[in-house]
Amino acid sequence: MSAIAVAKKDFADAIRSWKLMALTVVFVLFTLGGAFLASRMGDEAESTLDLVFALQTPAGFLVPVIGAVVGYKAIAGERESGSLKFLLGLPHTRRDVVFGKVLGRSAVVAVSILIGFSVGIVGLFAFVGSVSIVDYLQFTLMTILFGVVYVSIGVGISAMTRSTTRAGIGVFGLIVVFWFLWSTAVQVLHYFLEGEFFAEEFPGWYVGLLSIPPDTAYGSAIGAVFSDSGLAMADVYEHDGGMLSTLAEPWFGFVLLALWALVPLGLGLWLFGRSDL
Amino acid sequence: MGLNITVTAIDITGVTKRYGSETALEDLDLTVERGEIYGFLGPNGAGKSTTINVILDFVRPTAGEVRVFGHDVAEETLEVRERTGILPEGTATYDRLTGRKHVEFAIESKGADDDPDELLERVGIADAADKKAGGYSKGMTQRLMFATALAGEPDLLILDEPSTGLDPNGARQMREIIREENRRGATVFFSSHIMEQVEAVCDRVGILRDGHLVAEDTVESLREAVPDQTQLRVQLDRIPDDTTTALEAIESVDGVSEVSADGTTLVVACDNESKTSVLQTIEEHGVTVEDFKTDESSLEDLFVAYTEGDTVEVSP
Incomplete structure (x- = not known):
């Protein structure tokens, strides 16, 4: 080859x-x-x-x-x-x-x-x-x-x-975008849609979007390997399990890494x- | 294999290449037969490199088609490159790798079994085999790239301005290798903006100007087309007393077409055989010839005529 x-x-x-x-x-x-x-x-x-x-x-x-x-x-x-x-x-x-x-x-x-x-x-x-x-x-x-x-x-x-x-x-x-601009943008989006930066329980799309960058996907995938480390966004934030929250599941980290x-x-x-x- | 013998080495049909509104090549047709050495001449910017880049599939033509040994160069790139040795223009080495490593890589890529040191020896840089190519001079880089082109005994060598960066001796060595490769059976296509280099080795020459092929013929026929003329430049010790008579006398010598004087320098255009009579006539007018130079007209002049004139007749 x-x-x-x-x-x-x-x-x-x-x-x-x-x-x-x-x-x-x-x-x-x-x-x-x-x-x-x-x-x-x-x-x-x-x-x-x-x-x-x-x-x-x-x-x-x-x-x-x-x-x-x-x-x-x-x-x-x-x-x-x-x-x-x-x-x-x-x-x-x-x-x-x-x-x-x-x-x-x-x-x-x-x-x-x-x-x-x-x-x-x-x-x-x-x-x-x-x-x-x-x-x-x-x-x-x-x-x-x-x-x-x-x-x-x-x-x-x-x-x-x-x-x-x-x-x-x-x-x-x-x-640079993945280091901090991405999460800032998602937070700003959350503020505009929900009227607040922080919440007791975040919407599914919020944790989903936060999980997209390869850096977070790396954390999610490690979470999947070590089962219980609280590294995936789905485990870090309380969320309502809504739309896009699958993206934040630990196993989905592998999918995102592959896509990246x-x-x-x-x-x-x-x-x-x-x-x- | 039997069928392949009838297939031409390079077949360019109706190739046009435009960059935006610039036209680099316009409807170019060109054929290189198997076993010949084809010299591709033209001034810088005529489109030689574009043509070669299209043959190598580095650049995709706006229109037209190129076949090498019957393979479409865009569709069957690998088939073409497996049989072709390439010396592209403006190529660079990997600074951190040694010369030998480059040759080894070329040999491995071609699935050949050449001895890398033998190839380096052939192009004259065996002593630099273990040096990093980043430290090579321009001429050495050119020799190294030539060595990689020779790997795997290619059926076709495509060389873009191969003598770039080489001293006259290096250029001569390269021509010698080109002849050797041709004797082995390789077809050679090489470009140059210098007629002299092409003239020395080529069977056939094509002259490119502004993206058009303006002439294509064997070196022999081109030579015959060059008039048998000499320009004689004579340095006199002083201006003759009767300048007008002297000039008229020289002009009347058989075979002289033009005479002009600039101080003590005389420039005479004449047939090669008339040189002696011209010099004798000058001395008959009481002046001494201190020095003289002759410029025989050459293919170079023809090349200049083809590439610098305002209008150009396309030879049939």
């Missing part, structure tokens, strides 16, 4: 990026910091919740940035420099190139996450004492999945445009497939 050849070469190229190395170092520091804070939580130490607290916060914050940095130049950068002509001059279709990029750069992000979490587990042993290895591995896998989603978003947007500047604005703009991985990528492929280099 031609995409594999592209992925291997792309991995070899992207893993040598100093930006990735710098981000991995930052990620390691965040993970260690999280582990340290988890140890300060006192009596409840050694629970799964500690683990999630220690790792989800740094991961939820930094993995999108790592995924985006690794992904946004994937296609647009090669189009700008001209190396895409080398790549496509060889027997690879445009689809092979896009899939190869997603595979190769996902592997890069996976390595970065594995390094961060390997140091993290040492930190957890040191600060907290003991950690459930199974939980830890599950958490690591979920985070890699989350990273792959952001790589797909990054590569997808990168395939839509000829300019890395526009790709960068698109990808990092999206991250596939929709921008599909759109990028479609636009890239019919444009001039």
Whole structure:
């Protein structure tokens, strides 16, 4: 399969990026910091919740940035420099190139996450004492999945445009939207429709909309994996079970993550497939 | 395979490419036969790269169709690329990967079994195989890209301005490899804005201007079409006493078509055989020839005539 050849070469190229190395170092520091804070939580130490607290916060914050940095130049950068002509001059279709990029750069992000979490587990042993290895591995896998989603978003947007500047604005703009603009917009919408910011019981659409960004979907999916951690919006807020509240169910996190991985990528492929280099 | 032998290497039919209101190519028809070296000439901006980009499916034509070995380039991209080695214009390397890694990747992509070092040796950068391509000079990058194009013994080589960034010696080496590849059986299509490079290796030449093919012929026929004329530039030690008589005498020499004087410099257009008589006539008028230069007219002049004149006759 031609995409594999592209992925291997792309991995070899992207893993040598100093930006990735710098981000991995930052990620390691965040993970260690999280582990340290988890140890300060006192009596409840050694629970799964500690683990999630220690790792989800740094991961939820930094993995999108790592995924985006690794992904946004994937296609647009090669189009700008001209190396895409080398790549496509060889027997690879445009689809092979896009899939190869997603595979190769996902592997890069996976390595970065594995390094961060390997140091993290040492930190957890040191600060907290003991950690459930199974939980830890599950958490690591979920985070890699989350990273792959952001790589797909990054590569997808990168395939839509000829300019890395526009790709960068698109990808990092999206991250900013997901970090806080999205929830603010949903809250404002709630205020206009319901006349108040806070409620005893929120409407189903409110928790549903809040659950849409990949970052919340990551939390929901972790909630589904650990059954009982109160990470999905459906568990965080009291709600009336109305329209759209399904979106906030833990299992639906997987559906949303899949959509976030596939929709921008599909759109990028479609636009890239019919444009001039 | 039997059927394929009759199929042309490149067949461009009625290709038009517009960018907004700009027309880069207008109803272009062009055929490259198997086994020939076709030189695609034209000044910068004539549409050479657009043509090549259309052949490579990097750019989609507004109208028309391109077939390579009978395969539609837009529909059967892989079939085309598996048999084609490409040196595109304005391509770039992966700065963080070594030269060898690039060649290995090309070999792997083509499912070939070449020795990467042998290919690098052939283009003359074997000693830089383990250096990162980001540190390569323009000429080295061009050689590296050429090495990747040679991977897998392609049936067709498409080279866009292959001598870009190369010194004369490098350009000569590249021409030598082009000849070797052709002897092996490869069809070669390459573009250039310099007639001299095309003239040296090509069987046939097409000249593109403003998106139209304005001439297409064998190098031999083009050469025959060039008039047998020399421009003689003579440097005298002083201005002769009787300038008018001197000029008239030179003009009356057999084979001279035009004489002009600028101070102590004389410019004489004449047949190649008349050079000696012209120089003798000058010295008969009491001046000494200090130096002289001849510019034989060449295919380059023809090329210039085709691409710079106001109106151009399309040769049949």
